[in-house]
Amino acid sequence: MSDRRRAILEGAARVIARRGVRGLRVGELAAEAGVSTALIYYHFKDRTGILRHALAFIGDRADRYTGTAPGAGPGADTGTADADPRRLLERTLLLEFQDLPEVRENSTAWGELRAHAVFDPELREDLTAAGAAWVEEVAGLLGTLCPAAPAAAVTAAAERLTALLEGLSGRWLSGLAPLEHARELMRGAIGVEIGRLGSFASQID
Structure with a gap:
């Protein structure tokens, strides 16, 4: 990804987190990213394109700071966690709760995009796909x-x-x-779900 394209997507995440999807204006985004409006339209064609790529960018960034992407992220416990599926599952979910500007911004922007998808069928399709991929990732860890x-x-x-x-x-x-x-609530819920799924093993025995 080029530096300017990344700057635009980082700016879009910041603006969406601060003002919501309805508050995203291309002129303000250009000022936030330090680029021209023409460059934004060159990369993303229209406002819908900005939103769709911003959603993907937010998802990729979350993968980095939760440690699910290669070489990620703050707090990653390489080695031990990777060998222990439960620790990897807990890390993947609990690192969404970090008092860091990037995590706050990412989570807030995701929430704003999710709320806007109620009124935007095109964005809803992309959000549904992103949500399904996230569920599949967590299901893979639970299945292991x-x-x-x-x-x-x-x-x-x-x-x-x-x-x-x-x-x-x-x-x-x-x-x-x-x-x-x-x-703590999230950690408790993880334990409950693992316990419920683990009961299937005793039924087989």
């Missing part, structure tokens, strides 16, 4: 931990965990829940 569990149960558990994470993230970011409390 609980190989005897049926695929449908594993997917349902991943859906519950990712939905809870989004809700807790919104509460934390808006000040309704302290950071550590949100993390």
Whole structure:
């Protein structure tokens, strides 16, 4: 990705986090990114293109700071965590709760895009695909931990965990829940889902 294209997408994430999707204006984005409006249209064609690429950028950035991308991210515990599926699952989900500007901005922008998708069918398709990929990633980790569990149960558990994470993230970011409390609730939910899926092994025995 070119430096200017990255600057535009970083600027889009900042503007969306601050003002919401409806507050995203190409002129303001150009000023935020330090580029011309013509360059923005050259790279992304229209406002819908900006939103769709911003959504993908936010997802990729989350992969980096949660440690799911190669060479990622703050707090990554290489080696031990990678060898322990439960620790990797916890790290993947709990690193969404970090009191860092990048994480706050990313989570806020994701929430704004998710809310806007209610009114924007084109964005909804991209958001649905991104959400499905996230569920699939979490389901893969759960499936490794609980190989005897049926695929449908594993997917349902991943859906519950990712939905809870989004809700807790919104509460934390808006000040309704302290950071550590949100993390503890998430950690407890992970334990509950693993326990439920693990019960399938005893049924087989």
